[in-house]
Amino acid sequence: MHETEREFRTDRFHALRLRLCAGLRGAVLLAMVCTLVCALPGRSQSSGGSNGGQGQGQGSMHSHAPEPDLSTPADGDVDLSMAERRIRALNNERQKQIVADTDKLLKLARELNEEVAKANTGTLTMDELHKIADIEKLARNVRQRMTESVGQPQTTMPTPAPMVFPTPTH
Amino acid sequence: MATDLKSEVDKTTRDTLSVTVVRKASAIEQLAHKVRTGSPKG
Numbered sequence: 001m002h003e004t005e006r007e008f009r010t011d012r013f014h015a016l017r018l019r020l021c022a023g024l025r026g027a028v029l030l031a032m033v034c035t036l037v038c039a040l041p042g043r044s045q046s047s048g049g050s051n052g053g054q055g056q057g058q059g060s061m062h063s064h065a066p067e068p069d070l071s072t073p074a075d076g077d078v079d080l081s082m083a084e085r086r087i088r089a090l091n092n093e094r095q096k097q098i099v100a101d102t103d104k105l106l107k108l109a110r111e112l113n114e115e116v117a118k119a120n121t122g123t124l125t126m127d128e129l130h131k132i133a134d135i136e137k138l139a140r141n142v143r144q145r146m147t148e149s150v151g152q153p154q155t156t157m158p159t160p161a162p163m164v165f166p167t168p169t170h
Numbered sequence: 171m172a173t174d175l176k177s178e179v180d181k182t183t184r185d186t187l188s189v190t191v192v193r194k195a196s197a198i199e200q201l202a203h204k205v206r207t208g209s210p211k212g
Contacts, residue, residue, distance in 0.1 A: 091184040106176045132202050135198065136203050146192050
């Protein structure tokens, strides 16, 4: 009877121990979940305040958190450099067009000169008249492209020195 | 005139506004217009 009673007690103790362990694990898990749940809204609020309410989830918070500090002061610089780059590109394109038009004009003028010298009739053919019209058009394009520059014009005039008048001595 | 214009254009950069180029191009344009309209068609 003693042995069976001892075995019964041992089994009960073992079952109790198992239950206690399971309960402890559950409590630890619950505490971890609570900590995570409490921590998430606080973080999203703090990041939402600095980010304009764009923080969504932990991954996005990590990727968005350092951005405002770096991008906010550089926004103007980025826009300025973009505009400067655009103006430079447009001016480059304009210069290329001017050079290309001048090359065409020179080629047409040489061809026309040769044709007129060969014919030496005093009259112009249709082909020659077309070439003259093209030359006129190209010259107009060159003039217009040269006068209309993109962006702010660069001032090449030096600032005048202040005038100094001699003081009369009596 | 066209050769002069070409040499002047070659001197300019993308940031340059050359008055000489404008004048020479304008002179070529006027001359071409005068020759084209003053000459008989056909």
